[in-house]
Amino acid sequence: MSTATAEKPAEAHVFEADVARLLHMMVHSVYSDKDVFLRELVSNAADACEKLRYEAISTPSLLAGDPDARIMLVLDADNNRLVIEDNGIGMSRAELIEALGTIARSGTRAFMERIEASKAAEGAQLIGQFGVGFYSSFMVAERVDVASRKGGEDEAWLWSSDGKGSYEVRPLDLADAPTRGTRITLHLMEDAKDYTRRGKVEAIVKQQSGHVPVPIMLYDKPDEKPAQITDGTALWTKSKNDITKEEYADFYHGVSGQYDDPSLTVHFRAEGRHEYTTLAFVPTTPPFDLFDPDRKGRMKLYVKRIFITDDAELLPRYLRFVRGLVDTSDLPLNVSREMIQESPILAAIRKGVTNRVLSAIEKQAKDDADAYQTFWNNFGIVLKEGLYDDYERKSQLLGLARFRTTTSGENQRSLADYVKDAKPEQNAIYYLTGSSVEQLRVSPQLEGFKARGIEVLLLADPVDSFWVMNAPEFEGKSFKSVSQGAADLAQFAKPESAEEEKTPEAKAEISGFVALAKEQLRDDVSDVVASDRLTESAVCLVASESGYDRQLEKILAGAGQLQAASKPVLEINPDHILIKAIASAGSSPALQQDAVHLLYDQARILDGDKPADPRAFAERMGRLFEKALKA
Structure with a gap:
């Protein structure tokens, strides 16, 4: 051992809390398919080789006498060990700690919560579904040693852990380290001895990692000659006619880190002004990072089969659930991050791939309604972000959108279905936004529309409140909120029950009560009007014609984006028995004043809010009960 190495003692570290929880779940849970650990480690090794190829473009000396990338699997049945080694870029001490001691991606807490939820429901698919990578080693190993030497450096390091809460990092003598790259030694558990059998390991590799772009060599024993079991041919360079469904699925598993099969595969080669090949997959189940706050995509960029980055925006963010890659020959191999961000070539590729x-x-929406419904249930909430972000494709995305409505029951309908069934005189697509479909179904704002047989979209996703503000017309019909401005129902025939003619005295009483309500609530509402949208409820609140939609106001206020909410409009149902009774109680002004405020608080409760003044609300209720008991 060199003097420099001997002077540096081993360092003990404790795993980041969430990593420790993850390892505990793996070690103490039973999975029906542990084989996925090998796919994860081979994928990591292939990535390391690809990164080296990229770095070597500007620094050829990194290849120093060993230019051909390879992954080596060494079986050691005598010592119950499995070794996965690559001659890729390798890791420094800091990189070992960062990569193997923490979960680097944002959204860690949400990630862990989803893992625990799935563990309770479908533990057998946990690892493949969430792509936890290196940590899956501890499903089969009682200890893992990672020896690594970064290309171009004269130091090597050993990371070691038993997966029980801590790990150790210490210097490694260069004689015991890879010349360049990383060697992972799995000290297998007793029940994992099968992973030292050639038949089993070779079958797993060919099934799950047969198309990684790096050759894989298999050693039956540490001191024997290797056999090449995959040739490193890039699947995307082959003709679609030469690729089976199973090969596509295997490649998807490797590139996505998921264990489901893709619901859609998009493989094409573009020629002409720009040449590039795309192999993209739409998952069947949502990736764990679907709601990552950064909303980044996971498409990889290759140039002439050399991996460049997985940080290029090759698709808009509302398609971030798509996994795959783009390989182009139109960019220089030494393309910089800044050039990627500003490249007109990549902008053209992005448009074509999208x-x-x-x-x-x-x-799929046209040919397989059931499969598309599954897709929409999984990714519709994300795809709708494009209705807000992507003006160029809004009409196309509106055609893809599916909605629950007042007439759809538990099914979902397209806007084309809505327009086809709209009333002849209807020139708008009506919608109502809120926090849940169940809450929306019982909203008083819908009563007049339901009574007249007018379908209303029930929009319960937060993004809905934003895209509808700037939604284009769809087949000649604009979008209109039923909780904002006048209901505009005069053009539609009223239901028979609403055709009752009021006497002049009754009209006068209602008008007087509306005037009283305006006076009493002048600080709380912008107006009080007789409603033509209410048929069953006594009151409801709506936004003014010039204000924000009610739900959007709540979202903006909750996010601190709104200085002050605008005053709503209180609508009163003049045909409701309660309103008639209160309006005719002109001899009891105190009762009418209490009733006005109670009706306003009732409207707030129906809108999902609390009474404006809970104590005053309780006192008014008490006075009414007292009066009723004395009567």
């Missing part, structure tokens, strides 16, 4: 992916989704 169009092809959306076309594939449209085809």
Whole structure:
């Protein structure tokens, strides 16, 4: 051992809390398919080789006498060990700690919560579904040693852990380290001895990692000659006619880190002004990072089969659930991050790939309604972000959208279905936004529309409140909120029960009560009006014609984006028995004043809010009960 190495003692570290929880779940849970650990480690090794190829473009010396990338699997049945080694970029001490001691991606807490939820429901698919990578080693190993030497450096390091809460990092003599790259030694558990059998390991590799772009060598024993079991041919360079469904699925598993099968595969080669190949997959189940706050995509960029980055925006963010890659020969191999961000070539590629992916989704919607419904349930909330972000494709995305409505029951309908069934005189697509479909179904704002047989979209996703503000017309019909401005129902025939003619005295009483309500609530509402949208409830609140939609106001206020909410409009149902009774109680002004405030608080409760003044609300209720008991 060199003097420099001997002077540096081993360092003990404790795993980041969430990593410790993750390891505990793996070690103490039973999974029906532990084989996925090998796919994860092979994928990591392939990534390391690809990163080296990229770095070597500007620093050829990194390849120093060993230019051909490879992954080596060494079986050691005598010592019950499995070794996975690559001659890729390798890791420094700091990189070992960062990569193997923490979960680096944002949204860690949400990630862990989803893992625990799935563990309770479908533990057998946990690892593949969430792509936890290196940590899956501890499903089969009682100890894991990671020896690594970064390309171009004269130091090597050993990371070691038993997966029980801590790990150790210490210097490694260069004689015991890879010349370049990383060697992972799994000290297998007693019940994992099968992973030292050639037949089992070779079958797993060919099934799950047969198309990684790096050759894989298999050693039956540490001192024997290797056999090449995969040739490192990039699947995306082959003709679609030469690729089976199973091969596509295997490649998807490796590139996505998921264990489901893709619901859509988009594979094409673009030629002409720009040449590039795309292989993209739409998952069947949502990736764990679907709601990552950064909303980044997971498409990889290759240039002439050399991995460049997985941080290029090759698809818009509302398609971030798509997994895959783009390989182009139109960019220089030494392309910089800044050039990637500003490249007109990549902008053109992004447009082409986006169009092809959306076309594939449209085809599925047309040809397989059941599969598309599953897709929409999983990804519709994300796809709708494009209605807000992507003006160029709003009409296309509106055609893909599916909605629950007042007439759909538990099913969902397209806007084309809505327009087809709309009333002849109807020139708007009506919608109501809120926090849940169940709450929306019982909203008083819907009563007049339901009574007249007018379908209303029930929009319960937060993004709905934003895209509808700037939604274009759909087939000549604009979008209109039923909780904002006048209901505009005069053009539609009223239900028979609402055709009752009022006497002049009754009209006068209602008008007087409306005037009283305006005076009493002048600080709380912008107006009080007789409603033509209410048929069953006594009151409701709506936004003014010029204000924000009620739900959008709540979202903006909750996010601190709104200085002050605008005053709503209180609508009163003049045909409601309660309103008639209160309006005719002109001899009891105190009762009418209490009733006005109670009706306003009732409208707030129906709108999902609390009474404006809970104590005053309780006192008014007490006075009414007292009066009723004395009567």
